[in-house]
Amino acid sequence: MITASRRPLSVASFAEMALFAAFCIASMLLAVAIQLSPYGSSPSSAVLFALEFALVTTAVGTMFGLFRTGERKTLAVVFGRTALAMAVGVPICYVLFGLVPQGSGPRAVLPYAALFTLAAVILVRPILVAVFASSVGARRTLIIGTGADALAVEEMIEKYGPRGAVVVGFFPTGAEVEHSAEAGPGRAPLFPPGLKLQAIVERFRVNEVIVAAREQRGGVLPMNDLLECRVSGVPVCDLSAFYERVRGEVPVESLKASWLIYGEGFAQSPLRRVTKRLFDVASATTLLILSLPVIVLATMAIVIESGFPVLFTQQRVGRGGRVFNVLKLRTMRVDAESDGVARWATRNDARVTRVGRILRKLRIDELPQLINVLNGDMSLVGPRPERPAFVDQLREKVRFYDVRHSIKPGLTGWAQIRYPYGSSVDDAQRKLQFDLFYVKNNSLVLDVLILAETVRVVLFGEGAQ
Numbered sequence: 001m002i003t004a005s006r007r008p009l010s011v012a013s014f015a016e017m018a019l020f021a022a023f024c025i026a027s028m029l030l031a032v033a034i035q036l037s038p039y040g041s042s043p044s045s046a047v048l049f050a051l052e053f054a055l056v057t058t059a060v061g062t063m064f065g066l067f068r069t070g071e072r073k074t075l076a077v078v079f080g081r082t083a084l085a086m087a088v089g090v091p092i093c094y095v096l097f098g099l100v101p102q103g104s105g106p107r108a109v110l111p112y113a114a115l116f117t118l119a120a121v122i123l124v125r126p127i128l129v130a131v132f133a134s135s136v137g138a139r140r141t142l143i144i145g146t147g148a149d150a151l152a153v154e155e156m157i158e159k160y161g162p163r164g165a166v167v168v169g170f171f172p173t174g175a176e177v178e179h180s181a182e183a184g185p186g187r188a189p190l191f192p193p194g195l196k197l198q199a200i201v202e203r204f205r206v207n208e209v210i211v212a213a214r215e216q217r218g219g220v221l222p223m224n225d226l227l228e229c230r231v232s233g234v235p236v237c238d239l240s241a242f243y244e245r246v247r248g249e250v251p252v253e254s255l256k257a258s259w260l261i262y263g264e265g266f267a268q269s270p271l272r273r274v275t276k277r278l279f280d281v282a283s284a285t286t287l288l289i290l291s292l293p294v295i296v297l298a299t300m301a302i303v304i305e306s307g308f309p310v311l312f313t314q315q316r317v318g319r320g321g322r323v324f325n326v327l328k329l330r331t332m333r334v335d336a337e338s339d340g341v342a343r344w345a346t347r348n349d350a351r352v353t354r355v356g357r358i359l360r361k362l363r364i365d366e367l368p369q370l371i372n373v374l375n376g377d378m379s380l381v382g383p384r385p386e387r388p389a390f391v392d393q394l395r396e397k398v399r400f401y402d403v404r405h406s407i408k409p410g411l412t413g414w415a416q417i418r419y420p421y422g423s424s425v426d427d428a429q430r431k432l433q434f435d436l437f438y439v440k441n442n443s444l445v446l447d448v449l450i451l452a453e454t455v456r457v458v459l460f461g462e463g464a465q
Helices: 011-034 043-063 075-097 101-123 125-136 148-160 174-183 197-203 223-231 239-247 257-262 270-306 354-361 369-374 388-397 401-406 414-418 425-441 444-459
Strands: 140-144 166-171 208-211 236-238 311-317 323-329 379-381 410-412
Touching: 011 043, 011 101, 011 125, 043 075, 043 101, 043 444, 075 101, 101 125, 140 148, 140 197, 148 166, 148 239, 166 197, 197 223, 208 223, 208 239, 223 236, 236 239, 239 425, 270 323, 270 354, 270 369, 270 379, 270 444, 311 388, 323 369, 369 410, 379 444, 388 401, 388 425, 401 425, 410 444, 414 425, 414 444, 425 444
Parallel strands: 140 166, 140 208, 208 236, 379 410
Antiparallel strands: 311 323
């Protein structure tokens, strides 16, 4: 049975982001309208400042996990994260507004805009969420299958499904009829195998059918009934599509080559490559300039503790299986691999120095890889590159592992913000599931969201060893 993990930023997340941004814009305009002194600038400029306020605070809110839908957030949690977003975002806006001649007025009303935004989150947001949930109605799901995967799907829907989501029951497949008691007591009901699937869908007003049976050959699935559901307008999805939508990963165990071949996504158009490269160069240049003082301090700390060398290069596998040298600040003892044998780095690895442990926790040791981004070996966002010796092992043991090499490796990635530090083949397979999601759905918007979430991971030490 696959255990649950945090749900990624999804359609619901974007809806929450849009609502929050609307609150920020309205709050800023309201603050401007009720201030005691004349504003002293055109309405169009007021809108521009409101948009800037919304952009900054929404970005900061993303870093603090305000829009993640992988948890049931209470009003207190939402208020707390909104307050953090305001506490960080308002000073940033104060500085930015001061850089333009007409910024003195908006700077004066920033505290009011922050208070109005908090009030909207407390008073207006719950009403809008309740109205939306009641207008859309409860999403009612029928699960095909009674095994471990079926129970995992039910658990995911109960924990991370939309508000009002209901599992109406389990429908056993041909191979599971004799073992249908596996659905267990206390969960959704188990329908007798003799019932017609379409009758269940109509009787219980099912909105979606999820096929959670891995064995689908030899007439196990009621294909004609599923086709009837599909043509009647009820969506039917398999495990791969369900986990991609809900968890932001693609389970390798249930993945078929046909899904990779015929499925949507995996877009690598020339426009996407050019856009990504321009974004990489601009972002990496800016980050490298801003991080130079941190790199200098880290270099001094390494020299004081364990001497030279400070930087080291290591072979990694990049796009198309091409090997390149990655740059890192040294975090292990000089003799960590004196015998020349590649070893997995493990949590609390004894080879890591005291300074190195801090650098790893804050991801500072990865900053020299910005040079790898600038010279084109890496991208800012993408699957993390692995060492050739490990890649040879993983190709043999993990299905579809080479798919992650269809794009450039990244300084950070979807797997790095979704899964903690890994040091085994099983961990590599789990991270591959997140990498497959990114390869399939990569876009500039997703890159920006990953970078924002990376800031949160670094600030709170998530995912570090």
